[in-house]
Amino acid sequence: MTSKIEIKLKDAQNIPRDFYQHDPLAHVIRSDEEAIQIAQQLAHEFAKEASARDYERRLPLKEIEQYSASGLWGITIPKAFGGAGVSYRTLAEVVKIISSADSSLGQIAQNHWAFLEHIRLDASPQQQEFFFDQVLQGKRFGNAFSEKGSKTVADLTTVIEFESDHAVINGQKFFATGALLAHWVPVVAVNDGKPYAALVPQHTPGLTIINDWSGFGQRTTVSGSVLLDNVKVDLKYIVPIHQAFERPTAAGAISQFIQSAVDAGIARGAIQETIDYVRQHARPWIDSGLEQASQDPYTISNIGELKIKLRAAEAVLDLAAEAIDRAVEHATEETVSEATLLTAESKVLTTEIALLAANKLFELSGTRSTLSELNLDRHWRNARTHTLHDPVRWKLNLVGNYYLNDIPLPRHAWS
Incomplete structure (x- = not known):
């Protein structure tokens, strides 16, 4: 069935x-x-x-x-x-x-x-x-980078073999966000241990994109599977992306930075949804003696806390942005390290406020806010799903190790 x-x-x-x-x-x-x-x-x-x-x-x-x-x-x-x-x-x-x-x-x-x-x-x-x-x-790039089932997220098994005038790719991808909606699908595959990105046009023979993303959050990102069966790609569509991590660049920080911005956006949306619901629908608690839920001093304090923590997270995200701009303009070990560090710090804060805001939405709005027809749980589901991309517990360790032991953060797309 x-x-x-x-x-x-x-x-x-x-x-x-x-x-x-x-x-x-x-x-x-x-x-x-x-x-x-x-x-x-x-x-x-x-x-x-x-x-x-x-x-x-x-x-x-x-x-x-x-x-x-x-x-x-x-x-x-x-x-x-x-x-x-x-x-x-x-x-x-x-x-x-x-x-x-x-x-x-x-x-x-x-x-x-x-x-x-x-x-x-x-x-x-x-x-x-x-x-x-x-x-x-107006053309869109998708994504066919990550795989499931490998030892770590960086252990790629999709291979690219180079011929005289083209390359051939074989493998299977997952978490391929947006690939089904893209004109070009950048496929990351390895040759002699080095990753290359092959930009594969949509509908290329051997390229199959399956919308089998069943995650409870981020439901419409089409983050499903990409199958590659002897996919031929013109050499002019292949980019040696391994070079970006063989020298100081902000490539890894930029990937993480955009992730952090998505989480900050989720928090923004959840906080505004909370404010709207409390104003329009929530009831004051029986012991409060108040006419409106928006007058509840504990609710007011919670909204203040959410707004302050969001502002703090966005402020660090802005600092990361400025550091990335400097690293793009002049890439050195120092500028890239600063961009990576501040991006990691922002990722911790945006993750925390996204999850807190999505949880407080229900706490401050009351039991009726959980009704399925309101679908307010999408904020929590989205926050919980998207913030899983890169574990904050490791961000805290990396940042601490930098300040305590002068160990720079690793340079890759998940740092």
Whole structure:
């Protein structure tokens, strides 16, 4: 007997082929201020059906098209290639704004932006020109990096073999966020122990993307499986991303930084949901003698605590952004180490406030807030799911080891 969740996952794969072929030409954003303004406009629209999309596991096809057509997916492209070259503080604000409305949409673009930095760092000038232009036109990168079942997250078994005029990839990926909705799927595979990224066009023979993501949170990120069966890739679509970690670069910090911004956005959304519910629906406690739940001194104190902790987390995230900007401008052991350290510190704080805010939502709103039809649990489910990407217990250890024993944080995408 097929369960309801399996039916929904299966049905979600019925994406019209022209979904990838008739995207509107993307707007080109020119400034940091314009990027934030457009993000705010999109978030207002995305929020309207965010709960329904989550509840039904409905893929955000229309929303993804609007999102990439807005130009936001290209805002980190350097000005020399026609992009806005926004600061990482601006990128974090965009991610937070979108994630506060729908954290699945916030996560889908996460790997896209992270991979743009690898193109800047490791691609040839010809590849940079081609792929940056693709993104400015509105094309989306997906993700086929992680695998399940290996000893650690960094132990990749997907292999790439080089021929005279092409490469061949074989393997299986999971946690492939956004791959099903992308025009290009960056597949990370190893050759002689070194990772390469092959940008595989959607619908390439041998490339199969399965929407088998059944996680209880981040339900519409299509973070499922990618199967690669003798997939041929043109050599001009292969980027030696191992180079980014053979020298000081901010690539790892940037990947973590965007993760941290998603979590801060989840916290923003959960806190605002709490405020709205307490104002409109929550009842004062029987012993309080108050007319409204919003007058409860304990509730007021809790809201104050949440807002203060969110501000603190976002402040450290801003410090990390500034450090990343310095490391991008001038990459040295010192600037990259500072960016990695501050990003790790921000990740601890955004994880903690996301989980706290999602939990306090129910504590302050009362029993009725748990009703299934309200779907307020999506905030907790999303927070709990997304914050599992990189364990905070290790962040605390790494940061402590840096300050106590002068041991720099490791340089990889999970640090």
